[in-house]
Amino acid sequence: MYQAPRGTSDILPEEQAYRLYIEQKAADIARLYGYKRIDTPVFEDTELFLRGVGEATDIVQKEVYTFEDRGGNKLTLRPEGTAPVCRAYLEHGMQNLSQPVKLFYIEANYRYERPQAGRYREFRQFGYEAIGDSDPALDAEVIDMAWRFFVSMGINNLHLIINSIGCPNCRPQYLEKLKAYYTQGSQTLCNDCKTRLEKNPLRLLDCKNETCRLLASTAPRSYEHLCPECAEHYVNLKKFLSVLGLPYEVDHCLVRGLDYYTRTVFEIQPEIEGAQSTIGGGGRYDGLIEELGGKPTPALGFATGIERIAANLKRQNLPVPGLPGAVVLVAYLGEAAREAAVKLCGELRKSGCAALQASGGKSLKAQLRQANSAGVRYTVIIGDDEIKAGTVQLREMTTSEQKNVTPQELKEILLGK
Numbered sequence: 001m002y003q004a005p006r007g008t009s010d011i012l013p014e015e016q017a018y019r020l021y022i023e024q025k026a027a028d029i030a031r032l033y034g035y036k037r038i039d040t041p042v043f044e045d046t047e048l049f050l051r052g053v054g055e056a057t058d059i060v061q062k063e064v065y066t067f068e069d070r071g072g073n074k075l076t077l078r079p080e081g082t083a084p085v086c087r088a089y090l091e092h093g094m095q096n097l098s099q100p101v102k103l104f105y106i107e108a109n110y111r112y113e114r115p116q117a118g119r120y121r122e123f124r125q126f127g128y129e130a131i132g133d134s135d136p137a138l139d140a141e142v143i144d145m146a147w148r149f150f151v152s153m154g155i156n157n158l159h160l161i162i163n164s165i166g167c168p169n170c171r172p173q174y175l176e177k178l179k180a181y182y183t184q185g186s187q188t189l190c191n192d193c194k195t196r197l198e199k200n201p202l203r204l205l206d207c208k209n210e211t212c213r214l215l216a217s218t219a220p221r222s223y224e225h226l227c228p229e230c231a232e233h234y235v236n237l238k239k240f241l242s243v244l245g246l247p248y249e250v251d252h253c254l255v256r257g258l259d260y261y262t263r264t265v266f267e268i269q270p271e272i273e274g275a276q277s278t279i280g281g282g283g284r285y286d287g288l289i290e291e292l293g294g295k296p297t298p299a300l301g302f303a304t305g306i307e308r309i310a311a312n313l314k315r316q317n318l319p320v321p322g323l324p325g326a327v328v329l330v331a332y333l334g335e336a337a338r339e340a341a342v343k344l345c346g347e348l349r350k351s352g353c354a355a356l357q358a359s360g361g362k363s364l365k366a367q368l369r370q371a372n373s374a375g376v377r378y379t380v381i382i383g384d385d386e387i388k389a390g391t392v393q394l395r396e397m398t399t400s401e402q403k404n405v406t407p408q409e410l411k412e413i414l415l416g417k
């Protein structure tokens with residue numbers, strides 16, 4: 001027996017209500033703030049992610065699905081949405097539009113991670129990206145969108161965590177301080193952090209290891225080492241968050257896993273223990289468009305995982321609206337009635353009424369069972385008598401009330417016509 005590859009899963013019909021509800025809400029919020037949908041290919045040139053996400057990141061080093069196609073092109077399955085959106089922004093000349101350009105996506109992403117609860121190799125994300133403006137009010141807007149989304153879903157006990165990690169002007173000096181601090185305590189660092197100290201010192205701050213966390217708690221804070229421009233941006237960001245009434249908390253250990261972030265970083269976390277508690281996050285990436293060959297273009301974005309949102313909804317027993325199913329099942333008795341049933345089903349569907357045809361050759365009892373398990377409101381029953389009379393029996397499933405109706409009456413009841 002074949003199984004879905006490790007870290008992937010089928011989204012069965014009963015799960016679709018969650019997915020559609022979340023994606024619809026994501027699109028509703030996007031419309032509310034003027035963000036337009038973009039879809040990018042599921043694979044891109046590998047180079048885009050090397051440059052865009054960063055060669056030193058876990059994602060690029062350990063997690064990308066990279067392959068060569070038959071033409072010898074090196075391609076990578078999209079591990080995240082931001083770099084492709086920026087590539088599309090440049091490719092389609094969006095820098096010539098009025099800025100900022102506001103886009104959103106809903107897509108599947110691929111990362112070769114160790115599968116566990118809330119962490120998969122194929123997962124869905126949606127994200128909002130605002131490109132072409134450095135205004136801290138825009139940072140506050142994107143954070144507000146993210147917050148509003150989760151609040152509108154009914155997810156409770158949320159924490160909004162923010163930090164500012166500076167820019168290429170001030171970060172090198174800060175990193176020197178950070179390195180000096182960690183070099184002193186380097187004997188107690190975990191092995192991963194010993195490498196990070198050399199290659200990616202910012203990531204020392206979000207190591208989950210107990211002793212590393214202790215060191216991080218008293219480490220130098222990036223927001224205390226910002227250049228005047230970044231400091232002003234950070235002060236204004238906090239002001240606008242307050243103006244919007246967003247209850248933010250500052251955490252100097254929040255740095256996020258992707259290389260491209262500058263200044264603002266943020267995460268939204270529900271109140272549960274565990275490494276997979278973050279349900280969404282984002283930040284500014286003012287250097288990314290330039291890194292991809294464009295002119296310097298400030299930008300920021302947010303992304304969240306749809307499976308993790310669904311898990312939170314389930315954990316809180318939050319119901320999602322069911323998907324509309326069929327309204328009526330057409331049952332029949334005998335060969336002549338079968339033909340009439342096929343015809344009626346066709347007519348009902350043509351006029352927009354979702355109709356199911358009873359599966360062939362079964363007793364009436366079995367057909368009514370089929371109607372019950374399909375959850376239809378009505379069953380139409382056609383037998384020889386009905387054919388002769390030119391009518392049908394209409395049964396209301398919850399009350400088991402049954403009456404003879406003409407085709408015209410049937411239409412009035414089922415279609416409100």
Ligand code: AMP
Pocket residue numbers: 080111113118119120121122123125257278279280281282303304305306307308
């Ligand atoms: P990131 O793109 O790593 O910043 O992740 C943003 C959000 O995407 C996270 O907060 C999760 O909700 C979700 N996410 C990231 N990686 C995975 C994964 N491997 N499986 C499921 N969801 C994920």
